[in-house]
C-alpha cells in the first residue's frame with residue numbers, strides 16, 4: 001500500500017548524516033540514550049496519566065519529534081507507521097529495537113524538528129514528549145509541526161515546563177539550569193511552553209497542567225494537551 005510518506009523512505013538515516021544544527025556529543029549522546037532507555041519505565045510511570053490522556057486513539061501513521069529510544073511506542077498500535085524526527089544518532093539503535101519489538105514500521109528522519117523534511121499538510125498526527133524543552137527554537141518547531149499537519153490534524157504533547165515564579169521548584173530550576181542543560185544536551189526547565197503553544201496559530205487548544213512527584217525536582221511541572229491545525 002503506498003502512502004504520501006513513501007517518497008521519503010529511500011532516504012537513509014545514518015550517523016554520517018546527523019544534521020549540522022544538532023551536535024551529537026559522543027559521551028553525552030551515549031549517556032542520554034542509555035539514561036532514557038534505563039529510566040524509560042520510571043519516567044513513563046510518572047507521566048502515565050498525561051500520556052494516556054493525549055496519546056489515545058492515534059491514527060495508523062504518526063510523526064513523532066524527538067522520540068529518543070521509543071518511550072511512546074506503547075501508544076501506537078502494532079503495524080502502525082512511525083515517522084521519527086530524531087537528529088541524535090545515538091538514539092537510533094535502541095529506537096529501532098523498540099520499533100521491532102512493538103511491530104511498528106519505523107522511518108527515522110535524521111533531521112532537527114526546526115527543519116522537518118516532510119511535505120506541507122502531509123501528517124494526520126504529530127506527537128512529542130519531553131522534546132520542546134530541548135530543541136533550540138521551540139517557536140520554529142511549532143511552526144514546522146503546523147506546516148506538516150493537514151488542516152484538522154492534531155499535535156498531542158506532554159512536556160515539562162517552568163514552574164510558577166516564586167515557588168521552590170522555580171528556584172531549583174534556576175539554580176540547576178546550567179548543569180541540567182549540560183547533562184541533558186540543552187534541556188531547559190525554564191520554558192513557558194504553554195504560551196509558546198497558545199501563540200503558535202493552532203485552531204483548538206486543550207491543555208492541562210499536572211505535577212509529578214519525582215526526586216528530579218526541576219522536572220516535576222508538566223503540561224499535556226492536544227492542539228488542532
Ligand SMILES: C[S@@+](CC[C@H](N)C(=O)[O-])C[C@H]1O[C@@H](n2cnc3c(N)ncnc32)[C@H](O)[C@@H]1O
Pocket residue numbers: 022036065066067068069070071072085086087088091111112113114128129130131134135136187
Ligand atoms: C529528553 S529526550 C526525550 C526523548 C523521548 N521523547 C522521551 O520522552 O523519552 C529529548 C529528545 O529530543 C531530541 N531532540 C533534541 N533536539 C531536537 C531537535 N532540534 N529536533 C528533534 N529532536 C530533538 C533528543 O535527541 C532526544 O531524543
